[in-house]
Every structure is written in C-alpha cells, then in structure tokens.
Amino acid sequence: MKSVAIIGLGIMGGSLGYSIKEAGLFDTIKGCDNNIEHQVRALELGIIDEGVSFLEAKKCDLIVIATPVDTISKILPSLQGVNESQTIVDLGSTKYELVKNTPQSIRKNFVAAHPMCGTEKHGPEAAIKDLYKNKIVVLCDVEHSGEHQLKTVQNLFNAIGSKIVYMDAREHDKHAAFISHLPHAISFALANSVLAQEDPKSILALAAGGFKDMSRVAKSSSSMWTDIFKQNREFTLKSIESYKKELNDLERAIEKEDWEEVSSIIERANRLESIL
C-alpha cells in the first residue's frame, strides 16, 4: 500500500487515522472533510498528515469513506474513474443499499465494511486511539470485490487488530438492526420520554448506572442516525415491531397483575447472560 486518504474525519475516520499511523502502514495519511474545521482539527490532532481535496483523495491507492451512510452512497458514484489497482472501503453502519447501488464500473474496487465499534460522540475530537483493536469488522458480499482489493482491506483491519467476519449484506443489515439500530431507536425514545416529563432535571438527578448506560447512545449524531434509519428502513421497522411485541407482553402482564408471567418474561430475558 502506497498512499491512503480518509474521507470524513469524524470518530470513525479519525480513529482509523490514529490506528493506521500506529500500525505504520503508510508514510503519509491524507484526509479530507466537507467541514473544513474538522479537517483543520484532524491535522492539529495528528490524525492526518495532510489535508487534501476530494480529487486528491481520489488518486490514493486506498480510499476510506468514513462519512454518514447517505453521504457514502453519494460519494461512491463520484469515485468512478479510479484505476483497477485502487481500493475503496467504507465504514458505514448499513450495507445492502450501498453495495446494491455501487456503480458496476467500480464494484471490484469496493469493499463494504462495518466496524462494530464507536461511541455516541462525533467529530475528530471524539476519535480514539485503539478504537478498532479487538473489535469485530463485518465485510459484506466480498465475492463482488476484487481479489487485490479484498486483500488490501483484510491487511488493513488485521494490522490494526480488528477481527474480520464475513456476511451477506442483507443478513448484515438484519443483524445490525437488532444489535445496533433498534437499541438506538429505543434509547432516543427513552430520552425523549423522560425529557417530556414536567421536571426532567429532578428525575435525571437520580440517574444511576442503569439509566446512564441506556440513554448514552441517545446523544448520538442526528445526521448520522437519520441516514442509518433511512438506509436500513425495512429491517429497522421490523426490529421495532418485534421489540414492541415483547414490550407489550410485559406491559400486559403488569397490567393484569399476572406476576408469574412477569417473572417468566424476565427469566427469558435473563438467558442473555449465557450468550453475552
């Protein structure tokens, strides 16, 4: 690998910059961001060595797209014209719509990746050294990527300590809905239900670990998450539907004062302990 550019210098792209530097994979890390302040800050923080234009980024051997998912789907067509040895990888949270809409002329250049890591924070300041270490990265529909490109991306994630998992893009989106997109929807609703109360400050003054853990991701970026719900609309809605059924069962049991049923619902949930 000779040259790399990271497009989008938020938490995912920024953290990747730190990891690539740490692994010593490239002499120079180039980066660009629509938000010029982010680009400047990423330079100051040492995440990238050089701020470049999109056209400059397009010339690199490895092009990482680390923007919100809707922007990824807009950037991919603009990357048409890269040569056959260049590699494009994205870090988006949804995969099916992206791979489906990738222009055929660059499909072999493209590897669709979803690193299962991140925090509720955003921007280059939120970037974390070692964010990718020991974390799962899902690579989707790799049979449509070029051999060289797949190898390049495998080398990248191996070098920064991630564990690679392979999956069909639709299967990924279905799983990601339950494991990530539904929990975010739940957390947004939880935060809003407390904030809608008469005196949210008095309520929140009592918050302990449980509430803090469950509401943490409600602080996540609105533009990033609107995009995710948009790109994974079908499975997000299915997961919400399935979840509401479970919540309704618990609600009904409490309503009916059927404490045996409440207890058995909780015991069912407790089985999580043996898996996670």
Place this chain on the structure above:
Amino acid sequence: MKSVAIIGLGIMGGSLGYSIKEAGLFDTIKGCDNNIEHQVRALELGIIDEGVSFLEAKKCDLIVIATPVDTISKILPSLQGVNESQTIVDLGSTKYELVKNTPQSIRKNFVAAHPMCGTEKHGPEAAIKDLYKNKIVVLCDVEHSGEHQLKTVQNLFNAIGSKIVYMDAREHDKHAAFISHLPHAISFALANSVLAQEDPKSILALAAGGFKDMSRVAKSSSSMWTDIFKQNREFTLKSIESYKKELNDLERAIEKEDWEEVSSIIERANRLESIL
C-alpha cells in the same frame, strides 16, 4: 449506634456490610438471609461477622432490610414490638406502598431509603466495596420517622459517603419509574426481541458497546424485578405508556420516510447531553 443487623445478604445488603465495616461504625455486623447458603457465603466473604436468626436481628439497634421489596413489606409487620430507640431502614427500590403499609406502631422506627446504585448481579458474591460511595440515597416521607431514627440513618449514609436527597414517597416512585423501572422493562424487552430471532447467537456475536450497555440490566434478578413492577405498578405502566408514545412517533416517521421528523426527534433526544 451499638449493634447492627442486615436482613438480606445480596448485592445491596452485602455491599452495605462492606461499607459499614470500612467506616468502622459497629464492632460487630450481624446478618441473616432466608437462603442459608447466602448467609454462609457472606460470613466467608467477611461481609458480616456473625450469622443470626431473624429474632436475633430484631434485637439490634439498627436493623437494615435489604431484601426484594415484596419481602420488605412482609418483614415490616414482623418487626412490631421493637422498642422506641431502635431504627429500621430498608433499601428497596419502591417506597409508596411500603410507607403506606408500615404498621403504625413502628412507623417512627422506620426510615424508608432507596440508594440509587446497584448492578444487574445478585447474591453476596455480587457485593461491591464502595457501592454506596458518592451515590444518591433518597429518603422518603422522613417527617413520619422519629428524630433519633432519622439521625441514625443520616449518620449511616453520611459515614459511607452517600449523598442524601429527600422526597415524597409517591414523587419518588414516579421518578424511579422513569429513571430505573422503565429502563429495566425496556431492557428485558430488547433482550427478548433478540433472543426470539432465528439465530440469536449470530446476532449477539456482533454486539458492541451500545447493545451491551442497553441489555446489561436485562440480566437482573427476576424475583427482585417482579416485586418492583408489582409495588410500583401504576407508575411503571404510566412510564411505559409515555415511552411507547415516543417510540411510536419515531417508528411512524421512519415508516413515512419523513427524515426531517426523524432528525428532529433525534435532536430532541440529544438535549439529554446538556443535563446528564
């Protein structure tokens, strides 16, 4: 304070044992538990110095009830007959039904407390040194407690580093529903919705921080939480109703592909950042 007994040697009672010992408040810490294995384990762990019977515990100057809430309401009537200098304090998560049903003859002996701390784990093994340190403890309806008893309990929580907050019992239960009982209901339903899928193990293999944080409390004790939903049924149902309204709003916006509305719902949730 001369003698203390902790009734119920799980995470709350066990951790209190550690804290009382650390603070050097009593020469001997007595403890009892219906589950004799827990009582033996608490002795082995050094949480208590002496395992005693309920009748022995009833003679102590300070009697701490650290059982699930439904059991607290059964224990309180059995404590009738204590003398006017003895103090009874509970550590239950619900307060209104408890204070309402406390026998009048021991109402002055009783101080109703809810320490806002704990984990999803249970039993004496789950007890943590410093669990109470810098954590909020809500004392409810203290105007009905005796002056000496209130002072005893204030001294106890001050000595172990907790921050005392005073509240009306119904107000407490309303707040606790949103900050703790609703989040648990949500987490049970989230765990069950994933476990109900075809291949939960493949889904859970992808779990990152967000899902882990949100499903952690789904591992909580079934008997403890059935009791809480039972004792705080009214406010738990109200909080679930209010929460479902918020979730439905988000679901409907995603369904209608109204991305501006989705974005504004997330931005509303983001306001949590400024308070918590």
